[in-house]
Amino acid sequence: MNWLFPRAVAGVMLVLAGAAAGYVAGLALKSPLLLGLLGALASAAVLILLDTLRGHRLLHWLRGNQQGTAPRDAGLWGELGYRIERALRKREQQVAQEQTRLTQFLSAIEASPNGVMMLDPEDHIQWCNRVAAEHFGLDPQRDLQQRVTNLVRAPAFVAYLQGGGSKGSIQFLGARGDVMLSVTVREYGEGMKLVLSQDITERERADRMRRDFVANVSHEIRTPLTVLAGFIETLTNLPLTEVERKRVLSLMAQQTERMQTLVSDLLTLARLEGGPRPPTDVWCDAGQLMAQMEQDAHNLSRGRHRLSFRIEQPSRLAGVESEYFSALSNLVSNAIRYTPEGGSIEVVWRVRPDGSGEFVVKDTGIGIDKEHLPRLAERFYRVDGSRSRETGGTGLGLSIVKHVMQRHGGELDMRSEPGKGSEFRLIVPALRVSVGGAIGGGVKAPAAPAASA
Structure with a gap:
């Protein structure tokens, strides 16, 4: 002023x-x-x-x-x-x-792993992030101002949206058909709607695997328990000769051992999944692993197969010695069980040109169809369930092998052809391979038991 x-x-x-x-x-x-x-x-x-x-x-x-x-x-x-x-x-x-x-807010929503879509009171698309566009098969620019029910025609979604999202959330297949979505609708402002979508495919797969796992474990344990219950009833109610009684007790011991093996394998898997990552500064000798494995293989084969164990280059491996032994023992015992008498089994350790190493277990056994190879390392997956049970397998061996190699940063490679045998490779990364001689004599044999396939 x-x-x-x-x-x-x-x-x-x-x-x-x-x-x-x-x-x-x-x-x-x-x-x-x-x-x-x-x-x-x-x-x-x-x-x-x-x-x-x-x-x-x-x-x-x-x-x-x-x-x-x-x-x-x-x-x-x-x-x-x-x-x-x-x-x-x-x-x-x-x-x-x-x-x-x-x-910044829209950029944060765009970076979200979940889908976000904004609708006006007439259900026209005002904005959506990239994830929502992938979930519902939309174009984030071209489909703006379009009525969403004209573009997303899944009956469950249309009914849910028209009901105002009063049912909490719904699940249905996404636009690609291989993704399971969980969708929630929330109202805000004056009749506006916020559509939130989440890819629950992995969660559903994990839930299904857990259900299958529980069902498989229950089935695997129920079978020997049923046998044991029958034998106990037989011993209780029937007069048996000494020979019959010994035979029944022997069969009961076999079933008990089978359950113990199953429980041991389950505990091994739990320890592998929940344990800390193996160290990179604790070394074991590949030659000593092979020597112990060769001794166990001869005991298991009992002269029925031609066995060959060879180390192409002395090396040391970083990690947990008992886990390496358990993985290798599973592959060798599988090769012996599924190779007919008179067949040959070859086990080789070599260092590859890129500095990584590999244990190769090759046999002339019955082989496996290619269609089974992708699922062979799944828990309780069997190509022939009856044959696996006859040989004492639990269906967890290759799953243990896979987890051991993943924990050590390596991988399990499987190749097989029916009637021509199989070849399994335990590939150890270069970080965990040191070329050189043994780290000293007198190393005790690994204490961890080898699981049965």
């Missing part, structure tokens, strides 16, 4: 000056009062004209894009232009900040 008093004084002085000039001129024309009044009016008109020009300049700036500075006139119009310009710049700054926040 510092402009008000000077402006009022200047206006009064200008009017008085005009009146005085008119009065002096009016003395010569014998009409001093009339000309004095006209002079005052003329001064007021000049003042009004100047204000009009200043106001016009300000209006012209306001009607434009306001990119430059407002007119810097003195007095009222200068003050008004300055304050309007400052308010506009402050508003522009606030809008820019809000736009930045909105961009």
Whole structure:
């Protein structure tokens, strides 16, 4: 308001000056009062004209894009232009900040692993992130303002959306047909809807695997328990000769051993899955592993197969010695069980050109169809269930081998052809292979039991 008093004084002085000039001129024309009044009016008109020009300049700036500075006139119009310009710049700054926040918010939603889609009260798509577009088979730009039910025609989703999402959430197959979605609808604002989608394919697969696992374990344990219960009833109710009693007790011991093996394998798997990652600075000798494995293989084969164990290059392996032994023992025992009498089994350790190493177990056994290879390392998966049970397998051996190699950063490679035998490779990464001699004699045999396939 510092402009008000000077402006009022200047206006009064200008009017008085005009009146005085008119009065002096009016003395010569014998009409001093009339000309004095006209002079005052003329001064007021000049003042009004100047204000009009200043106001016009300000209006012209306001009607434009306001990119430059407002007119810097003195007095009222200068003050008004300055304050309007400052308010506009402050508003522009606030809008820019809000736009930045909105961009950051949308970027955060875009980075979300879940799908987010915004609908207006008529279910037209206002915005969706990339994940939602993949889930529902949409184009994030082309499909804007389209009614979502015209694009996503899954009956469950349409009924759910029309019901306002009152059922909590629903599950149905996504646009590609191989993804299971969990979709939730939440209302916000004035009739707006937020559609949240989540890929639950892996969760559903894990749940299904857990259900299958429990069912398989129950089945595997129920069978020997049923046999044991029958034998116990036989021993209790029937008079048996000494030979019959010994035979029954022998069969009971076999079933008990089978359950113990199964429980041991399950505990081994649990330990492998929940245990810490194997160290990279604790070493074991590959030659000693092979020597112990060769001794166990001869005991298991009992001269029925031609066995060959060979080390192409002395090496040391970083990790858990008992786990390496358990993985290798599973492969060798499988080869012996599924190779007919008179067949040959070859076990080789070699260092590959890239610095990694591999245990190769090759046999001339019955072989496996290619269709079974992708699932062979799954828990309880058997190519021939009856044959596996006859040989004492639990269906967990190759699963243990796979987990051991994954924990050590390696992999299990399987190749087989029916009637021509199989070849299994335990590939150890270069980080865990050190080329050189044995780390010393007198190393005890690994204590961990080898699981049965």
